[in-house]
Amino acid sequence: MTSLFHLVSRALLGLATVTVLSAGAVSVARAQTSPTVLRVTAIPDESPTELARKFAPLGKYLEKELGVKVEWTPVTDYAAAVEAVVNKKIDLAWFGGFTFVQANVRSGGKIVPLVQREEDEKFRSVFITDARSGIRKLEDLKGKTLSFGSASSTSGHLMPRSFLLAAKINPETDLKRVSFSGAHDATVAAVASGKVDAGALNISVWEKLVAEKKVDANEVKVFFTTPPYYDYNWSVHADMPAALQEKLKAAFLKLNPSTPEGKEILDLQRATKFLPTRPENYTGIKAAAENAGLLK
Numbered sequence: 001m002t003s004l005f006h007l008v009s010r011a012l013l014g015l016a017t018v019t020v021l022s023a024g025a026v027s028v029a030r031a032q033t034s035p036t037v038l039r040v041t042a043i044p045d046e047s048p049t050e051l052a053r054k055f056a057p058l059g060k061y062l063e064k065e066l067g068v069k070v071e072w073t074p075v076t077d078y079a080a081a082v083e084a085v086v087n088k089k090i091d092l093a094w095f096g097g098f099t100f101v102q103a104n105v106r107s108g109g110k111i112v113p114l115v116q117r118e119e120d121e122k123f124r125s126v127f128i129t130d131a132r133s134g135i136r137k138l139e140d141l142k143g144k145t146l147s148f149g150s151a152s153s154t155s156g157h158l159m160p161r162s163f164l165l166a167a168k169i170n171p172e173t174d175l176k177r178v179s180f181s182g183a184h185d186a187t188v189a190a191v192a193s194g195k196v197d198a199g200a201l202n203i204s205v206w207e208k209l210v211a212e213k214k215v216d217a218n219e220v221k222v223f224f225t226t227p228p229y230y231d232y233n234w235s236v237h238a239d240m241p242a243a244l245q246e247k248l249k250a251a252f253l254k255l256n257p258s259t260p261e262g263k264e265i266l267d268l269q270r271a272t273k274f275l276p277t278r279p280e281n282y283t284g285i286k287a288a289a290e291n292a293g294l295l296k
Contacts, residue, residue, distance in 0.1 A: 035091060035244075037069045038062065042094035043081045045153060046185055046205065048074050054268045061265055065251040066244070077182075078152035082106060088237050092248065096154035097123075097231045097285040098294075104279065105286075105295065113233040113279060114245065115252040117271035119204065121281075123231035125155045125163075126206050127224040128191050129198040138167045138224055144197040145177045147190045151294075153202075154231050154285060156184055160200035162288040163226050185209065192220050204270050230281045234274075249276065 040059065042051055052072060059070040073090060075081045082103045084090040095103065095113075097120075104111040129135040135144065141164075149156025157180070164171055171178045179196060181187040184205035191199040192215060203225065209215045234252065236245055252274040256262040266272065289295035 035068065037071050038066060038092060039071050039073050039090045040092045040094075041073045041075050041081055041084060041090045043078045043096055043099050043150075043152075044075060045096070045149065045156065045183055045202065047183065050185075057261070057265050057268060061255075061261060062248075062251055065254075066247055078150045082152075085111060085235065085237055088239065091236060091240060093235050095233055095235050096152075097229070097233070097282050098154040098158045098289055099152055100233055100235055101282050101286045101289060101295065102152065103235065104282075107237070109279075110238040111235050112238050112240075112245065113235045113277045113282070114249045115274040116230070116233040116277040116281070117269065118273050118275055119271060120231045120233065120277075121275070122228035123155060124203045124228055125160045125200055125226045126203050126222045127160065127198055127200050128188065128206065128220055128222050130191065130194065131219055131221045133197055135198055136223055138164060138169060140223075141169060141198055142174045143176050145179070146171065146175050147179045147181045147187050147196040147199040149180065149184050149187050149201055150182055151180050153184075154229075155202035156187065156200060158285070158289055158292065158294060159226060159229055161292050161294075163224075165292065185214075188215050188220065192216075198223075208270060229284060230277075231285075233277050 040055070042055065044051065051074065055072050059072055063070045073084075075084060078096075078099055081090075081093055081095070082099055083106075085093045085103050086107045093103075100111065100113055127138065135141065148160065151157055161171060169175075179190075181190050181199070184201040187199040187201045188206070188209055190196045206222070210217050234248075236248065253276070255266055255274060257266050257272070286295065
């Protein structure tokens with residue numbers, strides 16, 4: 001009787017073990033399957049309404065290409081975008097080069113840059129000022145007030161700061177005051193209104209504002225354009241299923257200005273086309289951040 005009891009007990013224990021292992025396997029499988037909703041965000045380098053307007057056609061396109069619902073999720077600042085991706089609260093993020101580096105460091109190398117615009121292989125920043133200010137070169141900024149964009153912006157802070165330091169200009173000691181507007185368009189507004197003597201921002205936003213006549217290039221002028229560097233990309237967490245990563249990349253690479261849909265999306269993204277990218281493209285950004293003491 002005792003022997004029979006032990007046999008039955010072992011059989012039940014074995015069945016329970018198989019059940020637990022099977023449940024665990026199902027859980028892992030579910031974790032690795034593609035999400036039913038793709039949550040997307042972007043660093044807030046422009047106003048929230050402008051970011052939403054730019055993303056809307058791209059979101060519809062990605063829904064069609066991926067077969068999942070795409071949800072636009074705005075964030076309050078650059079740091080929030082970094083934390084959202086690191087903690088997997090967001091699936092796809094539009095990062096600047098510096099925010100990609102910050103997220104990659106914070107996650108222990110778990111952020112994957114998928115694609116960048118062709119323009120991001122040779123991105124630049126511009127320094128602007130009132131046309132009557134008398135400022136004509138970087139050295140003329142000494143003793144003046146200057147606005148950067150966000151402290152975590154590549155094109156609105158890190159790289160302009162890097163080129164100032166290369167020109168032997170220390171923003172903290174050589175300038176009268178340094179401020180942060182929070183966004184590129186806000187920097188232009190600060191210069192145009194006379195709140196600051198000069199500002200540094202993303203060349204793409206500057207050219208867009210001039211083209212849309214939201215700033216008068218006769219009143220506010222560019223006095224320095226930086227050399228090129230790598231910048232923006234669309235990034236995901238490495239834990240996203242590889243198949244979904246490839247579908248996302250393929251969807252971006254497929255965009256073509258010869259189709260009405262492709263032209264609308266690319267124009268809004270200020271892109272001629274998207275290209276594959278890789279972490280190594282941002283080593284220069286990381287080095288600049290470390291040299292400037294901005295990478296923590």
